Amino acid sequence: MAFYLFSLRQPDCDHAPARLPLDELANASDPDLVRSHGAGELACLRRRLPDLDAPAFLAAARSRVEEATRLSGQGDAAGAEKAVLDAYLTDIEPIEPWLRARDAEVVTQLEASFTTTRAALQQRDPHA
Secondary structure, three states: OHHHHHHHOOOOOOOOOOOOOHHHHHHOOHHHHHHHHOHHHHHHHHHOOOOOOHHHHHHHHHHHHHHHHHHHHOOOHHHHHHHHHHHHHHHHHHHHHHHHHHOHHHHHHHHHHHHHHHHHHHOOOOOO
């Protein structure tokens, strides 16, 4: 929804924009994007989102969850919780419609698993 709202304030785009990661597009302000890519690119960056590479997003989520496991094993529950949250928000959420179209029940289980894991990490459960 936020990406759509960002697009409303931009003029039409007449070319393909540079490929940027979604998290950069989500976290950068318009002035940030102008500074890093030029004023002529802003409209295209906001209006034409990059295609999602779902397998790459899943691999990134797996990597972040593995990092969370490592951090938790080292006693860094806060770092592990952040890695789990980042895995979901940055890597799973953008492809959630793609996943849901393939197996809605698995997405429901995945969401529950992330929620349960975050809660266990917040409670400093050593088995999180």
